[in-house]
Amino acid sequence: MNESKSPSPQHPKAPRYAILVAGGSGTRMGAGRPKQFLELLGEPVLLHTLRRFAEAALRVQEVIVVLPADQFATWEQLRTDFRVTIPHRIVAGGDSRWASVRNGLAALGTPEGIVAVHDGVRPLASQEIIERAYAAAETYKAVVVAVTPKDSVRNLAQRGSYALNRSRLRLVQTPQCFDLDLLRRAYQLPELPTFTDDASVVEDLCPIHIVEGDYRNLKITTPEDLIVAEALLRSMQ
């Protein structure tokens, strides 16, 4: 299994970029507004996430935030209300996560370096796992953070279901970090329904290297996630 915690970089100090995708509508949350704008401990989810990438030690040169095209004014208002001074560029998303990432990449232009793609609704990504993913991408070009399942896993079959060997399975999180040229080439190919993340877009072009994620790095998807995320955030402050 190609997992590691501390690879030795071949191209240390490559320029770093980040695309925070927050172009979704949050249908599973059912909150009446996109979940990236809901509050955790009194601040929008997306602001928490943005702050994670603003840590100076991470050396991120530019952050692109992808938003639904009809929500620019909402974010503008939140930026004012919460006095957000973290530099970032706003880009309109698309109809799918794939389309939103593609738009973010296009806006980034053609610099060389490493780009992290991160869900705007994963506000609990620690500096350690972000750094681990960026650093590993200097060696492996395509890196995802992931954790081992804690529950037993079954595959549905025509008759009943059967157990999977969970020691061979990983639950994939973001950030996912890529050599920029590689990610650009992958996003020039047509979109497939099997694309659930960026690794699935890239995997035909390059092996995907896995580094240790964090069980706390949850994705805000359904209402109970807000309760857990608030408790975790409090414990991390």
Ligand SMILES: Nc1ccn([C@@H]2O[C@H](COP(=O)(O)OP(=O)(O)OP(=O)(O)O)[C@@H](O)[C@H]2O)c(=O)n1
């Ligand atoms: N067209 C889309 C769809 C999703 N995303 C982003 O991709 C991340 C993961 O997606 P998901 O949790 O599925 O978000 P939503 O699409 O908003 O949720 P749902 O599927 O419940 O509607 C989120 O940060 C979301 O904003 C995006 O940028 N553009």
Ligand SMILES: C[C@](O)(CO)[C@H](O)COP(=O)(O)O
């Ligand atoms: C990208 C992702 O967060 C990795 O776990 C996940 O695939 C997004 O899935 P969703 O169905 O768009 O929430």
